[in-house]
Amino acid sequence: MNSTSSKPAPLGFRSRGFDFASFAFTGITGLATLFILLILGIILANIAWHGWGTFSWRFLTGSADQDMFDVNKAGVLPMLIGTTLRVMLMTLFVVPIGVITAVYLTEYANSTALTTRIIRGAVNNLAGVPSIVFGLFGLGFFISFIGGALDAGATEPHWGKPAILWASLTLAVMTLPLVIVATEESLRAITPGLREASLALGATKLETILKIVLPEALPGILTGGILAVGRAGGEVAPILFTGAAYYMRDLPKGPTDQFMDLGYHVFILSTQSPDIEKTRPILFATVLALLLLTLSLNLVAVIVRARVRKKMRAGH
Amino acid sequence: MAAFSPSQVTLNARPPAEGAGTPLIQTDSVNLHYGTTQALKNISVTLGERHVTAFIGPSGCGKSTFLRCFNRMNDLIDSVRVTGSIKIGGQDIYSPDVDVIELRKRIGMVFQRSNPFPKSIYDNITYGLKLHGMKAKSDLDAAVEQSLRSAALWDEVKDRLNTSAMGLSGGQQQRLCIARAIAIKPEILLMDEPASALDPIATAKIEELIIELKREFTIVIVTHNMQQAARISDFTAFFYLGELIEFGPTAKLFTNPSKKQTEDYVTGRFG
Numbered sequence: 001m002n003s004t005s006s007k008p009a010p011l012g013f014r015s016r017g018f019d020f021a022s023f024a025f026t027g028i029t030g031l032a033t034l035f036i037l038l039i040l041g042i043i044l045a046n047i048a049w050h051g052w053g054t055f056s057w058r059f060l061t062g063s064a065d066q067d068m069f070d071v072n073k074a075g076v077l078p079m080l081i082g083t084t085l086r087v088m089l090m091t092l093f094v095v096p097i098g099v100i101t102a103v104y105l106t107e108y109a110n111s112t113a114l115t116t117r118i119i120r121g122a123v124n125n126l127a128g129v130p131s132i133v134f135g136l137f138g139l140g141f142f143i144s145f146i147g148g149a150l151d152a153g154a155t156e157p158h159w160g161k162p163a164i165l166w167a168s169l170t171l172a173v174m175t176l177p178l179v180i181v182a183t184e185e186s187l188r189a190i191t192p193g194l195r196e197a198s199l200a201l202g203a204t205k206l207e208t209i210l211k212i213v214l215p216e217a218l219p220g221i222l223t224g225g226i227l228a229v230g231r232a233g234g235e236v237a238p239i240l241f242t243g244a245a246y247y248m249r250d251l252p253k254g255p256t257d258q259f260m261d262l263g264y265h266v267f268i269l270s271t272q273s274p275d276i277e278k279t280r281p282i283l284f285a286t287v288l289a290l291l292l293l294t295l296s297l298n299l300v301a302v303i304v305r306a307r308v309r310k311k312m313r314a315g316h
Numbered sequence: 317m318a319a320f321s322p323s324q325v326t327l328n329a330r331p332p333a334e335g336a337g338t339p340l341i342q343t344d345s346v347n348l349h350y351g352t353t354q355a356l357k358n359i360s361v362t363l364g365e366r367h368v369t370a371f372i373g374p375s376g377c378g379k380s381t382f383l384r385c386f387n388r389m390n391d392l393i394d395s396v397r398v399t400g401s402i403k404i405g406g407q408d409i410y411s412p413d414v415d416v417i418e419l420r421k422r423i424g425m426v427f428q429r430s431n432p433f434p435k436s437i438y439d440n441i442t443y444g445l446k447l448h449g450m451k452a453k454s455d456l457d458a459a460v461e462q463s464l465r466s467a468a469l470w471d472e473v474k475d476r477l478n479t480s481a482m483g484l485s486g487g488q489q490q491r492l493c494i495a496r497a498i499a500i501k502p503e504i505l506l507m508d509e510p511a512s513a514l515d516p517i518a519t520a521k522i523e524e525l526i527i528e529l530k531r532e533f534t535i536v537i538v539t540h541n542m543q544q545a546a547r548i549s550d551f552t553a554f555f556y557l558g559e560l561i562e563f564g565p566t567a568k569l570f571t572n573p574s575k576k577q578t579e580d581y582v583t584g585r586f587g
Contacts, residue, residue, distance in 0.1 A: 193431035201444035
């Protein structure tokens with residue numbers, strides 16, 4: 001290796017010594033990751049620590065009939081049900097509409113045409129709109145415009161008032177970009193060979209989309225649904241004017257009823273309490289309930305997706 | 317199926333090159349443009365029934381494009397424009413009253429990269445059959461067995477028809493694609509380099525299969541492999557830069573070509 005001739009030294013395997021740049025970069029990226037984990041850990045530990053004492057079966061299944069600011073009486077069952085219902089109702093709207101839009105954009109629209117580019121841009125912009133703006137949009141469009149039109153001639157508003165239907169629709173509009181983008185990605189990832197094989201067998205474009213393309217894209221569609229559920233589960237701003245109630249004695253019985261919501265209840269507990277110190281345990285327990293609810297809603301969706309994937313690999 | 321409609325005859329049409337046997341596919345002055353680039357120039361050729369015709373030529377010579385004219389797969393690309401006439405069994409397949417779905421039912425296709433559906437072996441075969449109206453389980457079962465036997469795959473998969481086609485080897489997948497194509501009983505089978513991604517043993521199996529299938533089907537195969545063309549085809553067409561340079565019986569084209577370019581290509585001097 002110690003060549004002293006004028007020939008260039010052969011490639012050696014000897015270490016070039018301590019590589020500071022690599023060391024520093026590994027350190028910085030590692031620290032950044034650690035920082036995120038630390039923040040997450042602090043948040044979760046803090047909530048669990050302060051909320052655990054109040055978090056009980058009685059708390060989860062208790063109604064809000066009694067004083068909602070009384071540690072010994074407060075319960076969150078109506079909020080758990082309200083939030084679950086509004087998320088499920090939203091999924092019913094956002095998944096079909098999002099999937100159909102994504103199918104149009106990837107399978108039918110001419111990808112270079114100006115209209116397609118405008119639609120894509122609009123979808124991306126929709127994702128960047130602050131959620132409070134969606135709340136105001138829901139109030140103006142769904143409640144005043146659509147609800148008002150449905151109520152035309154009636155003496156008392158039936159549709160034109162805050163309701164779980166309008167809250168769910170508002171959330172659906174807000175989460176639409178998530179479903180569209182996830183579906184579009186999974187549609188584009190399908191090898192063109194599959195579409196060609198189907199068409200070459202004499203399938204129409206519609207048959208190819210329904211029987212080959214969409215089943216193949218199902219895991220991606222479910223991913224979009226999971227993202228939408230995760231985003232909407234804890235959102236408060238969009239439902240503030242469109243359906244969430246401060247207090248209701250009964251559970252919502254129909255789509256035009258209002259509902260109590262966990263996220264909104266956290267807001268109420270932290271701003272409306274007569275004695276903030278006394279209600280703090282309820283606040284933490286409610287936050288814990290909200291976290292566990294969004295986690296389990298996500299978990300259900302993830303399990304469904306895993307089963308679909310397994311089924312697809314098995315062939316049927 | 318659409319009624320026969322006369323094609324527009326171009327004035328400077330060359331007489332079609334003749335293949336022996338009953339003519340099944342006749343093309344007359346076919347020109348194809350992708351946008352402003354011309355991919356096929358004035359191709360006139362007649363392919364006989366129950367022959368294996370090989371299309372050979374260097375990459376980009378237009379042989380695959382020409383093959384895809386026969387089942388109008390080129391329709392999927394917006395910028396493609398085809399002129400001239402292509403008649404199959406006397407019918408102009410580019411006539412406006414032709415139903416492309418019917419056409420593709422009668423003309424099967426096997427692609428370069430095997431593309432089984434991510435479904436079970438059974439569902440791969442029955443996909444086309446169900447599309448075209450076969451419903452009875454007994455009919456479907458019989459058709460699955462028959463087409464898998466014809467594709468020399470039955471013995472290997474008969475015990476796992478309900479498992480995913482994705483679990484098959486590359487060669488088996490390609491034979492499954494052949495079985496899927498012949499299940500709907502087409503008259504013509506188009507094959508676009510069906511063995512180019514396979515190992516020599518799997519390739520040999522596909523070649524045996526093609527020779528076997530010739531008894532029932534008219535086969536047009538695009539290949540890069542000249543030995544393959546020589547082994548399995550009755551007629552060979554040599555394409556170069558979008559033109560049909562020479563067409564004739566395979567033995568003659570490989571041993572005694574009439575064009576200098578053909579000779580240079582088949583002897584490996586360029587390509």
